[in-house]
Amino acid sequence: MSxxxxxxxxxIEEAKAKLPLPELCKRLGVELVGNKGHVPWREDxxxxxxxxxxxxxxxxxxxxxxxxxxxxxxxxxxxVKFHSIPKSEAIREFKSLAGGGR
Numbered sequence: 149m150s151x152x153x154x155x156x157x158x159x160i161e162e163a164k165a166k167l168p169l170p171e172l173c174k175r176l177g178v179e180l181v182g183n184k185g186h187v188p189w190r191e192d193x194x195x196x197x198x199x200x201x202x203x204x205x206x207x208x209x210x211x212x213x214x215x216x217x218x219x220x221x222x223x224x225x226x227x228v229k230f231h232s233i234p235k236s237e238a239i240r241e242f243k244s245l246a247g248g249g250r
Contacts, residue, residue, distance in 0.1 A: 162246075163223075163246035169211070170183075172245065173199060173226075183198055184198055188230060196215045209222070227242055
């Protein structure tokens with residue numbers, strides 16, 4: 149892995165530690181009750197969004213899953229779906245929201 153990739157990954161991990169997925173959802177106006185909520189990017193009659201930690205051994209890593217569409221991912225993937233934007237733009241926005249600049 150090149151030093152650039154290593155630094156880039158480190159910046160993203162630091163942003164995830166500063167702004168974990170449940171807090172990102174809150175900032176975006178996505179209401180979670182416990183770890184469940186309604187998917188904001190489509191009609192969702194019953195809560196089909198779950199936010200969870202896949203393993204305590206993974207530290208601060210959070211994931212989301214839309215059980216109705218069998219889609220999921222991390223904080224950046226959530227922004228991609230939420231705003232319908234490219235991943236590169238979602239990364240910039242996430243870093244900015246987490247206080248890490250662009």
